[in-house]
Amino acid sequence: MAKPEEFNTPYSPTWCPGCGNFSIWNSLKKALSELELAPKDIAMVYGIGCSGNMNNFVNTYAFHAIHGRTLPVATGIKLANHKLQVIAVSGDGDGYGIGIAHLIHAVRRNLNLTYIVHNNMVYGLTTGQTSPTSGKGFVTKSTPGGAIEEAINPLALTLSAGATFIARGFAGDMPGLTELLKEAIRHQGFSLVDVLQPCVTFNRVNTYQWYKKRVYKLEEEGYKPDERERAFARSQEWGERIPIGIFYRESRKTYEDELPALAQSSLVEQDIGDIDITQAMEEFA
Numbered sequence: 001m002a003k004p005e006e007f008n009t010p011y012s013p014t015w016c017p018g019c020g021n022f023s024i025w026n027s028l029k030k031a032l033s034e035l036e037l038a039p040k041d042i043a044m045v046y047g048i049g050c051s052g053n054m055n056n057f058v059n060t061y062a063f064h065a066i067h068g069r070t071l072p073v074a075t076g077i078k079l080a081n082h083k084l085q086v087i088a089v090s091g092d093g094d095g096y097g098i099g100i101a102h103l104i105h106a107v108r109r110n111l112n113l114t115y116i117v118h119n120n121m122v123y124g125l126t127t128g129q130t131s132p133t134s135g136k137g138f139v140t141k142s143t144p145g146g147a148i149e150e151a152i153n154p155l156a157l158t159l160s161a162g163a164t165f166i167a168r169g170f171a172g173d174m175p176g177l178t179e180l181l182k183e184a185i186r187h188q189g190f191s192l193v194d195v196l197q198p199c200v201t202f203n204r205v206n207t208y209q210w211y212k213k214r215v216y217k218l219e220e221e222g223y224k225p226d227e228r229e230r231a232f233a234r235s236q237e238w239g240e241r242i243p244i245g246i247f248y249r250e251s252r253k254t255y256e257d258e259l260p261a262l263a264q265s266s267l268v269e270q271d272i273g274d275i276d277i278t279q280a281m282e283e284f285a
């Protein structure tokens, strides 16, 4: 079994001291280790953002995609070699802003991918503009009078798109987050883990203290994540009480299971030595 340290690279994280990304990074390495995965079994895809900078700090196969395009790249990798454990990482701007259309389609396809969103409710890397999950009234340099729009609800949105695994973690609860990541990675199908991640530099509203007063664990209330309507109702809860844990889980065939081209072996294992593409090359030359 690979130890969590074996997922380190020679580079130390450059995040601000106290950033919630440290906890996500450590929880992920611990989860991979406890799942007995080795660096060679995993392909990670990162977007652009402080979140995406984790690309440099986790020792697996990795691809640093352009802003908002983690899921198309992860989909391509999964279809080429569905034996790899594919995990995509985005920020809230990356995943719920510019990349939102990809999320809806990835969810309804139900590819066996895990999607971790570092949700700090702000654009961190570009030094603090409002994001799609910023609360109404959130004051930033791009919204000096406060954000006008309502925040997006990623859990409700993906539930309505047909998600088969939805969870919310909190970077201030590393043991809980590690367990959620393990469950998400184990899930056969698309799994979303939205992580409440304090950005200690640019979000002075949704701080560790703010969350600690509010978060509660669904499992401690006897909640069962097996009914979409119930999950939808909990996904609306935000304010004085904020639920974390697994909201919804369902077993359904994955996209790979239903794709005839993958029935015998992965695409990378298929012999294409005797395929002649001369005619196609001539036609499109």
Ligand SMILES: Cc1ncc(C[n+]2csc(CCOP(=O)(O)OP(=O)(O)O)c2C)c(N)n1
Binding pocket: 048, 049, 050, 051, 052, 067, 090, 091, 092, 093, 094, 095, 118, 120, 122, 123, 124, 125, 126, 131
């Ligand atoms: C196509 C494109 N548009 C805009 C940018 C500039 N940009 C880089 S990161 C970013 C947002 C980062 O916010 P988020 O995704 O929430 O990640 P965080 O830094 O908060 O982890 C933006 C707008 C870009 N790199 N590419």
Ligand code: SF4
Binding pocket: 014, 015, 016, 018, 019, 020, 021, 050, 051, 120, 124, 125, 198, 199, 200, 201, 202
């Ligand atoms: S700007 Fe925010 S999200 Fe980015 S490293 Fe600093 S604390 Fe973390």
Ligand SMILES: [Mg+2]
Binding pocket: 049, 091, 092, 093, 118, 119, 120, 121, 122, 123, 124, 131
């Ligand atoms: Mg962000």
